[in-house]
Every structure is written in C-alpha cells, then in structure tokens.
Amino acid sequence: AVCTVRSCLKMCAMAMNTKPFTVFVEGNIGSGKTTFLEHFRRFEDITLLTEPVEEWRNLKGWNLLDLMYKDTAKWAMTFQSYVSLTMLEMHQRPTPTPVKLMERSLYSARHCFVEHMMRSGTIHPAEFAVLDEWFKFIMNHIHIDADLIVYLKTTPSVVYERIKKRARSEEQCVPLSYIEELHKLHEDWLINRQHAECPAPVLVLDADLDLSQITEEYKKSEHQILRKAV
Ligand code: DGT
DSSP states (O other): OHHHHHHHHHHHHHHHHOOOEEEEEEESTTSOHHHHHHHGGGSTTEEEEOOOHHHHHOBTTBOHHHHHHHSHHHHHHHHHHHHHHHHHHHHHSOOSSSEEEEESOHHHIIIIIIHHHHHTTSSOHHHHHHHHHHHHHHHHHSOOOOOEEEEEEOOHHHHHHHHHHHTOGGGTTOOHHHHHHHHHHHHHHHTSOOSSOOOSOEEEEETTSOHHHHHHHHHTTHHHHHGGGO
C-alpha cells in the first residue's frame, strides 16, 4: 500500500511539474481562431481550449456579451472583469498533454480590447486603472505559460464581411471602424512591438484566405506546434 501511495504521489508530482508547450492563437474578431483550433483536433496529445464565449453569453442566465455591445459604457467594465476571470481559469487549467492550444489570452484582452476601451474613452480612467492593476498583479504573481503565439493576420474589410455573414446576434452593430482599430492594436502588439510586451515568439499566418485554401496555410504552423507533441 505504501508503494502505491508513493508511486501515486510521484505521478502527481510529475504531472504538476511538466509544463505543456503553450500556444496562444490570436487575431481579430472573425479571423478564424476557432477554425484554426479545430484543424488540430485530429492530432493526439494536444489540449484545445476554445474561447469561453458561451460562458460570456450565459452567466447565470445573463448575456454579458450582449449587454456589453448594447450599452458599452455601462457594461464594459463588468464584461472585461468576467473575461479576465475566464481567461485566467484557462491559463491555469491543468493540461494532461504536452501541448496546449488556447484561443486568445489575458494579453490580448488587456493589450487590444481594454486598450481600445481606454483610448476611445469607453471606460472611465478610474475603471481602466482598476483593470490595469489587476493585469499587473496577475503578471507579477501568477506564472502564465507562453511558448508561441500564432497570429492569424487579416485585413479588416475581409473579417468585417465574415462577421456580417456569420451574423452572431450580439455583433450586429459592430462597425468597420471598431474592427480597424482592433486590427491596429493587434499589429502594434504582435508586429510593431509598440506599447506592450509580447510574451512569446510570434508566427504570422495569412488568415485572409478562404476556407478552401486556409488548410495549407494552417499546415505551416504544424511543425512548430506538433514537434512538441511527440
Ligand atoms: P474567430 O474564431 O477568429 O472568428 O473568433 P471569434 O470572433 O469568435 O472570437 P473573438 O475572441 O475574436 O471574439 C468573440 C466576441 O467576443 C467578439 O464579439 C469580440 C468579443 N471579445 C473577445 N474578447 C474580448 C475582450 O476582451 N473584450 C471585449 N470587449 N470583447 C471581447
């Protein structure tokens, strides 16, 4: 019995010590992050964590995503606070495989969405200060694994058309200007390296391609991601 307990403890310790190779999939709204993750479903040894949009759409019956789009000034802070919680939970989730693929991260929430809210005056500077302090506290006190960022780079007009086509009810009022501003913030963060620290090397893929051509483009990332899964 002692042996069993010992070996069990050893296995637990091993599981806790092994850090998965962690990849964030980043890109504008409608850039195909979910499709990219789905591409990797066929491989073993990869944990796929899709974005918790469904949780944002139903927190005890409340659709926070809808409230945020309908009255941004009133709900942005609440929404962002819940996004941070759900993202942190994904970062912390124990992963039994050598590779972990995550849709978005706490970083894009802060450097793209919160940054936009602050610059556009959607949130009060005091609200921004609170969100920023939370972000800094998490960064300084909680280890967030980040080994690679796959950036699905798109042209704003292309994703704007996709967003209209998929017709997610909450996103009906999203203007092209918002998509353009989010695009610029992704570029500044991941390509131009302005105003924000980038936590891992960035692999850029052309995500303007339509579904018939995108698989070839996705394949360009397989080597970097899968060699960690063997
Ligand atoms: P995909 O697969 O690339 O088409 O991904 P989407 O568009 O389903 O996922 P995403 O994360 O770009 O956006 C889902 C919705 O949630 C979209 O309306 C934008 C919104 N969203 C995501 N993260 C944040 C955030 O941190 N703050 C705010 N305000 N909105 C966010």
